[in-house]
Structure formats: C-alpha cells, structure tokens
Amino acid sequence: MQRFPILIVGGTGAFGARIAELLARDAAIEVILGGRTRGALDAQARVLSGASGRSTGIAVLDATQVCGDDIAKTGAALVINASGPFQTSDYRLAQAAIAAPCHYIDLADAPEFVTRFPSLDSAARAADVLAVSGASSVPGLSSAVVSQHRAAFSRLERLDIAISPGNAFDPGVATVASVLGGVGQPLRMLDGGAWRTVYGWQGLERVDFGAAGTRWAGYVDVPDLVLFPAHDAGLPTGGPGLGTVRFQAGLEVAAFHLGLWAASWIVRSGLVRSLAPLAPALLRIKRSFAGLGSDRGGMVVSMSGTGVDGERKTLRWLLVARSGHGPYVPALASVALARRLASGLETRRGAHACFGLVGLDAMLAEARHLDIACTLEEKPLLRGAEGAGKT
Numbered sequence: 001m002q003r004f005p006i007l008i009v010g011g012t013g014a015f016g017a018r019i020a021e022l023l024a025r026d027a028a029i030e031v032i033l034g035g036r037t038r039g040a041l042d043a044q045a046r047v048l049s050g051a052s053g054r055s056t057g058i059a060v061l062d063a064t065q066v067c068g069d070d071i072a073k074t075g076a077a078l079v080i081n082a083s084g085p086f087q088t089s090d091y092r093l094a095q096a097a098i099a100a101p102c103h104y105i106d107l108a109d110a111p112e113f114v115t116r117f118p119s120l121d122s123a124a125r126a127a128d129v130l131a132v133s134g135a136s137s138v139p140g141l142s143s144a145v146v147s148q149h150r151a152a153f154s155r156l157e158r159l160d161i162a163i164s165p166g167n168a169f170d171p172g173v174a175t176v177a178s179v180l181g182g183v184g185q186p187l188r189m190l191d192g193g194a195w196r197t198v199y200g201w202q203g204l205e206r207v208d209f210g211a212a213g214t215r216w217a218g219y220v221d222v223p224d225l226v227l228f229p230a231h232d233a234g235l236p237t238g239g240p241g242l243g244t245v246r247f248q249a250g251l252e253v254a255a256f257h258l259g260l261w262a263a264s265w266i267v268r269s270g271l272v273r274s275l276a277p278l279a280p281a282l283l284r285i286k287r288s289f290a291g292l293g294s295d296r297g298g299m300v301v302s303m304s305g306t307g308v309d310g311e312r313k314t315l316r317w318l319l320v321a322r323s324g325h326g327p328y329v330p331a332l333a334s335v336a337l338a339r340r341l342a343s344g345l346e347t348r349r350g351a352h353a354c355f356g357l358v359g360l361d362a363m364l365a366e367a368r369h370l371d372i373a374c375t376l377e378e379k380p381l382l383r384g385a386e387g388a389g390k391t
C-alpha cells in the first residue's frame with residue numbers, strides 16, 4: 001500500500017509531536033518529522049517508530065530558509081507547519097509548499113497571519129493544492145463549534161470564547177514568547193455593536209471551565225475577533241446581527257495569571273515594549289512550579305441571541321481535557337483535515353483561513369481515545385470581577 005507522506009515541520013515541539021503521534025496511528029500515512037536539530041528529530045522518530053511499528057522519516061530544514069525544492073526533496077504530499085511563533089513569521093514555508101507543489105496546513109493563531117493568508121489563493125489554485133492557515137483551537141475548532149450550532153439561532157448576537165490550559169502543560173519557548181508578546185498590547189474587539197480598543201491580558205474576569213474549575217481570564221488577540229464579524233456581515237440575518245465577539249485566555253495558577261495582568265499595565269504604559277524577551281526566564285520559573293495546579297484544561301464557546309422560536313437563547317459548549325491531554329486539542333483540526341486529504345475526500349483547493357473548513361464531528365473523532373469530553377448546555381458563562389466592558 002502506498003502511504004500518504006506528511007511532513008510535520010516543528011514535529012518535535014509541543015503540538016507538532018502530538019500531531020505526529022495522532023497521524024502515525026494511521027497505516028495509510030507516512031510521517032516525516034521536520035526541524036533544525038537532527039538529534040531531536042532522530043529521538044522523536046525512534047519513539048514514533050516504536051509505537052507504530054513503521055519507519056518514521058526525518059528532514060533537517062529551517063522553516064525560515066526553506067524553498068520549494070527543499071520541500072519537494074522530502075517527497076511530502078502535505079506540509080503541516082507547527083513551528084511558530086506565527087506572530088513574527090512570514091509565508092515562506094507556505095509558499096515553499098505551494099511551489100513544491102504540495103498541500104499546506106498550519107496551526108497559526110496570529111490574527112494578521114491568518115486573515116491575510118488568502119492572499120496566497122491564486123498561487124495555491126494554480127498549483128492545484130489546498131493551503132490552510134489557523135487549523136488550531138482558534139479559529140479552526142471555535143468556528144466548527146459555532147457552525148454546528150448556528151442553526152439553533154435565527155439571529156446570533158454574541159460570542160464569548162475562552163481557553164485555559166492546565167498548569168501541567170509544558171510549552172516550548174516559542175509558545176511562551178507568543179503569549180508574552182501579546183501582554184499589554186492593544187487589540188480591536190467588537191463589543192456592543194462597536195469596535196473598541198482593549199489590551200492583552202486585561203479585562204480581568206472569572207470564567208467557569210466546568211470540571212477544570214473557575215479561573216481568571218483576560219483578553220487575547222486571535223483571528224476570531226475579525227473572522228466572525230466579517231462572516232456574519234455577509235449573512236442575511238434580517239436585522240442587527242453579531243454585536244459582540246470576545247476571546248479570553250487564562251492560566252490555571254492564579255498567581256501566574258495575575259502576574260501577567262499586572263505586567264500588562266507596565267507594557268500598556270509604554271515603560272516596557274514587550275515581555276516576549278523574557279520567555280526563557282519565565283518558562284524556567286513556570287517549570288520550577290510544575291507541581292501547582294492540575295493536568296486539566298478547558299475551552300468554552302458561549303453563543304447568545306434569538307432562537308428559532310423567537311425567544312432569547314444562550315448555548316454554552318464546554319470542552320474539558322483531563323490526564324494532560326489538553327495539548328492535543330490544538331492538533332485536532334490539522335489532523336482531521338490531513339486525514340481527509342490522505343483519503344482523497346478533501347477536494348477543495350486554494351488558500352483559506354481555517355474558518356468552518358473542518359466539521360466539529362470530524363475533529364472530535366480524532367479525540368475519541370483521549371480523555372477529552374464535550375458538553376452543550378443552555379447556560380451562560382459565569383463571569384465576575386472587572387466584568388464586561390473593562391479594559
């Protein structure tokens with residue numbers, strides 16, 4: 001049987017390694033791990049090969065320097081980019097994949113990177129490939145949740161999305177730098193029908209994550225803040241539609257979260273330009289307190305508006321990941337889409353943001369063997385402290 005070769009760039013990282021693990025379970029897929037350090041690639045390849053009983057390839061490459069010929073030499077039919085951080089990345093790897101030519105998927109959650117990605121559409125269509133950006137928790141999973149439950153509303157007026165990982169999750173320096181880079185930075189958010197400026201990790205509130213607990217959360221800039229209003233503007237709602245779209249993230253350990261909240265005021269004041277350079281030091285501090293908190297993470301998508309019966313309606317979708325399985329959640333969209341490409345079921349081409357591209361059921365099917373559970377309730381988010389409208 002000829003296997004479908006998938007190159008995972010950043011395949012030894014926090015999310016890339018989990019993507020590789022999920023895809024390696026499929027005998028019809030050949031996993032190729034890509035990255036800059038041969039030693040780390042060899043070690044990860046041995047782990048995957050031992051678990052799957054099949055060989056795992058490696059490709060030593062630098063995502064910031066790669067070209068189409070480099071990708072073509074790997075023999076990949078699909079490139080999954082889990083290298084990040086996307087806030088400071090360009091489209092070099094995506095362009096190299098298209099030039100190879102092969103399909104491309106990334107896990108970007110940087111607003112500008114994802115929303116401008118369709119600029120590669122003409123090149124992707126000319127190469128007869130599919131290129132997708134944002135196949136992660138946001139906007140990939142969040143948009144799938146809303147797409148699945150949108151039919152319950154005659155008019156959707158408000159979206160509140162929140163994510164909080166368990167403290168047991170050990171991110172890499174790139175992931176931490178991405179988070180810190182947004183602390184105290186201005187971002188635009190649709191609130192009450194008007195666009196206003198808020199600041200990263202401010203808007204301090206308590207959010208109920210079900211079995212993962214109630215945690216502090218604050219504003220974070222994600223593609224959803226742009227993509228949902230733009231999509232809603234094109235719908236025939238028959239009246240005022242989506243007026244509020246909010247995204248918040250929270251750290252499980254209150255002292256860590258409140259520390260970032262306090263630091264956000266220093267950045268906002270202009271005394272410090274960015275906290276991103278502190279990523280290595282702060283990651284060491286976090287690791288020294290690894291025993292705090294738990295291995296539980298959560299994600300909430302709350303949808304409010306007018307139901308099909310004309311009455312006010314709020315649906316609250318909740319995902320709780322236990323047993324340290326939260327870091328698999330950002331991998332689900334890319335794995336589900338990769339499997340569709342490998343099977344030949346996916347025939348779309350061009351360059352797209354991962355907004356409603358992958359069905360929720362297909363994503364959750366990838367989590368069936370994981371300790372991840374989802375519920376849907378007619379219940380609003382539990383909020384308090386600074387509350388809505390705070391900066």
